[in-house]
Amino acid sequence: MYKLITSDMDETLLSDAKKITPKTEAAIKRATAAGVHFVPNTGRSFLSIQDNLIQMGLSQKEDQYVISYNGGAIIENKENKVLQVNGLPYEIVNQLFEIGMNEKACIHVYTVDELYIWNMNQNEKDYLDGRVDGWKLMRENNIKFLQDTPITKIIFNIANEAGRLSMRDYVESHVDFALNITFSSDRYIEFNDPTADKGRGTMALAKKLGIKPSEVIAIGDNSNDLPMIKAAGLGVSVANGRDFVKAEADYITQADNNHDAIAEVINKFIFNEEE
Structure with a gap:
């Protein structure tokens, strides 16, 4: 059983209109209610996605997390507590x-x-x-x-x-x-920094939570997502992902970021439901 889903934000979780679609929001809430961690994994700052966390029901929650700056920092959502920083000289x-x-x-x-x-x-x-x-x-x-x-x-x-x-x-x-x-x-x-990438950040958080790499799903679209896609038990490229990302993925969604790709993954691999 998969216990942690980590997802890129731009061009993956977010539509081109910079929104989380209602179907994807509902799927994320359903997964987290079932005890699955949903962890945004972004090149951006954790502060830039606070409205998204509110929408997903993850804002200011204990034992819920964000990986920021391509793995440069791991944040617990409760009080935006910084757990780990891997900075550049x-x-x-x-x-x-x-x-x-x-x-x-x-x-x-x-x-x-x-x-x-x-x-x-x-x-x-x-x-x-x-x-x-x-x-x-x-x-x-x-x-x-x-x-x-x-x-x-x-x-x-x-x-x-x-x-x-x-x-x-x-x-x-x-x-x-x-x-x-x-x-x-x-x-x-x-x-x-060479110690910071989305895969290292994901595995560090999974270890902290007692979750095996085989129990992790990682979803992305571009080269900064490759380390987590390769490290996870199930690496996923969204349909709009770059070809070299699709080549490394275990699964490619039928839907793109504008049409509920994240919901597709959750429904298929968490709840064993086909679209």
Whole structure:
């Protein structure tokens, strides 16, 4: 029996309209009422999904959790208690920030509880609207003010895939640090500490809860979801997932993120019901 479901947020749990559909909401509530943990597993901050937690009935609940920043932090929902942080060294973030500035990329720098953005543009504002609120605009061309603050992740918004791949190659050849480099939402290249990925975060939480890897379902759509899809007993790609994610998945949903993919997984693998 599966005891823990962990799911990516954007383009997986959330529709393109940035919503959890009513059918998916009902399925999640049914699963958690049956004792299954439902754990959002996002590249974003746990603070950015509080409204989603309220909708799912998981907000401010003991023994319910969120994995944030691609595994950079594990949070218990009750009082948003930070249980684990796997941050990046400041010197490495500073080097990445300078690379991003030179490319004039829109840069996001995440601490445990803040998001700072450099070189914001209208396209990025439109994408973040309804997903992320309360970010802070950086006006200086440096991050010295963060040198004593744990940094969980830094990402660049690069519009085209070729540009993101080129940036990955450049960083790998110029930064002397074993970064965890992933992609998300077909717009971001993301940089985490090598100890932080969605799979490690999932397995650390499962161990804490006494849950075996074989009892975990992981659902996603893009490269930053691959570690948890590979680590889980059942790795799932939603129908709108990238082809390389589908290739690694044990199951591919019939439905996409706009048509209750998460409900499909819950009904099929938790309650043994076919759609």
